[in-house]
Structure formats: C-alpha cells, structure tokens
Amino acid sequence: MVRGMQKIYINDISPGTFIAKDIYNSCGTMLVSKGTVIMDRFIKQLEDTGITELFVEDASFESVEKNSCDDSGLFDKEQQKLPINGIINEKTRIQAQMQVKKIMVRYSAHSHVNIDKIYKIVENIIEQLLSRSEIILTLSQLRSIDDYTYEHSVNVSVLSLIVGIDMSLGKEALGNLGTGAMLHDIGKAVIPDSVLKKPSKLTSSEFNEIKKHSEYGYEILSKIGLPEEAALIALHHHEKYDGSGYPMKLKGNEIPLYSRIVAIADVYDAISNDRVYKRKFSPDKVFRQIAQLGNTHFDPEVMGKFVSHLTLYPNGSGVILNTNHKGIIIGQNRFLPQSPVVRIFRKGRSDIGNRYTDVDLSQTKFLYITDTF
Ligand SMILES: [Fe+2]
Known part of the structure; x- marks a missing residue:
C-alpha cells in the first residue's frame, strides 16, 4: 500500500x-x-x-x-519515498532553534554568548545536506510548529546552505554562511519588544528603528567573534539587487554573495510562512511572487540556483488542470517547477490500463495547473 x-x-x-x-x-x-x-x-x-x-x-x-489504477502502476519504488521527506532531521532542527533562541535571549540580557555550539549544529546540518544526492524542496516542507523567529532562522540557514552547496562552496565557507544565516536577524534582540511586537501599525520612526537590526546584527556578530564574512550577512541581508534596499543601498555584486543568498532565503521563507499561516497555500502563487521579486530584489544567478531546488507540486500530489481533469504529479522539470509531469486520469473508461495519460506540462502550452486537491 x-x-x-x-x-x-x-x-x-x-x-x-x-x-x-x-x-x-x-x-x-x-x-x-x-x-x-x-x-x-x-x-x-x-x-x-x-x-x-x-x-x-x-x-x-x-x-x-x-x-x-492497476497494481503495477501509479507509483514506482523511488516515488514511494515521496512526497515529503525532512530536509534535516527533526532533532537537529529543534536543537538549532533552541540555540538561536538562547543566543538571542542571552545577548539581550548581556550574558556570555557561546558560538561554538551553533557552529557545531551548522556543521551537522551541512553533513546532513551533503549526504543527500539531490535536494528538492517542497514549499511547506520547512514549516514546523515552534516560535516563528527561531524556526525562520533555521529555515533561512538551511535554504542558504542548499544554495551554497550548489555553488560548490567549501566546508569552512558553508560553516560561515550557515551560521551567519542562522543569526541574520540577531540584531532584533536589542530592539524593544514594544516596537518589535507592536500589534498596530508602526510609525515611520518605529519602522526605521526596526530597520536598524541589520547594523545592530553586524555589530553583535562581530563582537561575539564571528568572521567578517558571516557578520556581513546580518548587515546586508536587506539590500536589494537593484540598489533599493537598506542599510547601504548596495547594488548588484557590491552586495556580498552570502547576503545575496540569504536575502532570497529570507523572503522565500517569510512568504511561505505567511501563506501557510493564512491557509492561503498556493505553491504557484508563492513561486510567482518570488519570481517577480527576482527582477529587482535578487541576484538572478543565485535565484536560478534556488529555484532549481524547488518543487511546487511534489511527486504524488494531486492537481487540477485548466481542462478540469484531475491528475497526480509523477515527475519534475528541474528548472521549470511550475510545469511538472502529470498523470491525467480519464473518466468512464473500463479498460484499466488506459485510464490515464502522462503529460509533460513543459511540452505543451495548452495545459497548465490551476489548483491542487
Ligand atoms: Fe531581517
């Protein structure tokens, strides 16, 4: 079964x-x-x-x-492992979240912060990612059940590492990327809760105060001993590729590579969380939102790497096409995640073997996915 x-x-x-x-x-x-x-x-x-x-x-x-379908058919052995596998194991994720929390809480209480533990956890995550032959993410896969900030920090680290591994960064570089990514928002630890968690609309001076978390983050990470390339992640993770970001309005490759990577991971995770939270989960819409931002906010090359690890419709998931036919996803097109291969079921046919047709959506203009079931 x-x-x-x-x-x-x-x-x-x-x-x-x-x-x-x-x-x-x-x-x-x-x-x-x-x-x-x-x-x-x-x-x-x-x-x-x-x-x-x-x-x-x-x-x-x-x-x-x-x-x-008949017994021989719908899912082969490989697909039985899908649709959702954990990208990193649950225990590592919880440990990472706890460690980020500890660092942020301790820092705001002016206590000693030990970064060795977080480096160890990041190393563990890197090992887990490297041990996989292929990393394909589904949109909701990274969402878990704990406090948003810490969960988000770990997700941003994992997503950034996936891109870093794709770019063939060495282990030391990955360690700095993963750790800086995990602590990219640490500057928020020194922003008062009255501003950070204000339920009503922020005034412009409050908004400016929140924006300072990038600079605060850089100072904190430098102070607690992270290498410059990791600390710079905090400083520049809100810069945009077209120069419209903050705090320094850096443009294109003036923005350090690690910050360009973390910028995509940060926005992607925030958008998917928002959609899961509001139960408006539409993989296609999240993808389109990210792709649109890609023109202005993100480095196109890094974006390409990121998208190539994304699957909008995991194998085994149910989709509805513009023709109202139902289908099951049976294969992916790595650089066109919106156009996977679908097994479309036909109604009213008695010969079991011919009840479905497999269609590669990247090869047709006339069929596309409109919904999931
Ligand atoms: Fe941030």
Missing part, C-alpha cells in the same frame, strides 16, 4: 489517522513517534503542548490508487 504524507492543522485531524513524522516539543523531547495512530485523547494532549500542525499519512492517495 502506498501512502503519502501531508501536513494538517490539528483541529482538522480525525482519530485513527497515522502520524507520518516524529513529533517533538520545543525542548527536543519526542512526544509521539512516526506510525502512531492518533486517538482523541492524543489530540487534546498535543493541543495542550501548543502544537498546531502535524504530518499525517495521507489517505487520499490510497483512494486514488484503488479507484484508478
């Missing part, structure tokens, strides 16, 4: 569903292991610990499989 995986809100879960990924609390303790059947009381307990979303095995795949 082939099962996929999907992330759902805890309120939407039904008892009897299988958990598809280990669940940890914010201290790194495992609460529920993969394969556990969720019972009513678990749902309540998980809610009490503040967990809002989790990965479950996706029953909808089974129904597609049973109703539409």
Whole structure:
C-alpha cells in the first residue's frame, strides 16, 4: 500500500489517522513517534503542548490508487519515498532553534554568548545536506510548529546552505554562511519588544528603528567573534539587487554573495510562512511572487540556483488542470517547477490500463495547473 504524507492543522485531524513524522516539543523531547495512530485523547494532549500542525499519512492517495489504477502502476519504488521527506532531521532542527533562541535571549540580557555550539549544529546540518544526492524542496516542507523567529532562522540557514552547496562552496565557507544565516536577524534582540511586537501599525520612526537590526546584527556578530564574512550577512541581508534596499543601498555584486543568498532565503521563507499561516497555500502563487521579486530584489544567478531546488507540486500530489481533469504529479522539470509531469486520469473508461495519460506540462502550452486537491 502506498501512502503519502501531508501536513494538517490539528483541529482538522480525525482519530485513527497515522502520524507520518516524529513529533517533538520545543525542548527536543519526542512526544509521539512516526506510525502512531492518533486517538482523541492524543489530540487534546498535543493541543495542550501548543502544537498546531502535524504530518499525517495521507489517505487520499490510497483512494486514488484503488479507484484508478492497476497494481503495477501509479507509483514506482523511488516515488514511494515521496512526497515529503525532512530536509534535516527533526532533532537537529529543534536543537538549532533552541540555540538561536538562547543566543538571542542571552545577548539581550548581556550574558556570555557561546558560538561554538551553533557552529557545531551548522556543521551537522551541512553533513546532513551533503549526504543527500539531490535536494528538492517542497514549499511547506520547512514549516514546523515552534516560535516563528527561531524556526525562520533555521529555515533561512538551511535554504542558504542548499544554495551554497550548489555553488560548490567549501566546508569552512558553508560553516560561515550557515551560521551567519542562522543569526541574520540577531540584531532584533536589542530592539524593544514594544516596537518589535507592536500589534498596530508602526510609525515611520518605529519602522526605521526596526530597520536598524541589520547594523545592530553586524555589530553583535562581530563582537561575539564571528568572521567578517558571516557578520556581513546580518548587515546586508536587506539590500536589494537593484540598489533599493537598506542599510547601504548596495547594488548588484557590491552586495556580498552570502547576503545575496540569504536575502532570497529570507523572503522565500517569510512568504511561505505567511501563506501557510493564512491557509492561503498556493505553491504557484508563492513561486510567482518570488519570481517577480527576482527582477529587482535578487541576484538572478543565485535565484536560478534556488529555484532549481524547488518543487511546487511534489511527486504524488494531486492537481487540477485548466481542462478540469484531475491528475497526480509523477515527475519534475528541474528548472521549470511550475510545469511538472502529470498523470491525467480519464473518466468512464473500463479498460484499466488506459485510464490515464502522462503529460509533460513543459511540452505543451495548452495545459497548465490551476489548483491542487
Ligand atoms: Fe531581517
């Protein structure tokens, strides 16, 4: 039996569903292991610990499989591992988030900050990324369940490292890129909560104060002993390729490479979080938003590397085409993530073997994806 995986809100879960990924609390303790059947009381307990979303095995795949195909057919062995694999293991992610939190809280309390631990964690992440033959991300894959800032910091680091590895950076360079990326927003630690977490609209002077987190971040990272190339990530991660960013309005390659990489990872993760949070999750729209910004905000070369690791519609996911036909994604076009290969199901045919047709959307102008199911 082939099962996929999907992330759902805890309120939407039904008892009897299988958990598809280990669940940890914010201290790194495992609460529920993969394969556990969720019972009513678990749902309540998980809610009490503040967990809002989790990965479950996706029953909808089974129904597609049973109703539409013969045994030989829909998913081959390779695809059974998909659609969603963790990019880094959950324990490392939690450790990283805790470490970023510790550094930010300690720094704002004027206590001693130790950067060795975070370098170790980044090294561990790099090892995990390097051990994969191919890194393909799905849009919601990096989202987890903890405090946004720390989760975002780890995501930006992982995304930046994926690009760094693609650019064949050496291990020391990757260590600096990953660590600087993880602490890119550390300057926020010295901005008062009254401004940072203000629920109402910011005044222009408050907004200017928040913008200073880049410069504060650079000072902090230099002070706690990060190499210059890592500290510069904090300083320049809000510069834009066309020169319209801050704090120095640097343009093009005047912006250090690591900051150009982190700039894309930062915006990408923020947009996908926003969409997941508002439940307006449309991979295509996120992709288009990023691609549009690519003309002005981002280095096109870095952007190309980034996009080549993105899959909008993971293998095994269900899509609806402009013709209203339903299909299942069975393959990807690496540089055209919006045009994957789809197995389209035909209605009303009795001969099982011919119930579907495989179409490479990059080879046709007339068929495109309009929705997911
Ligand atoms: Fe920032």
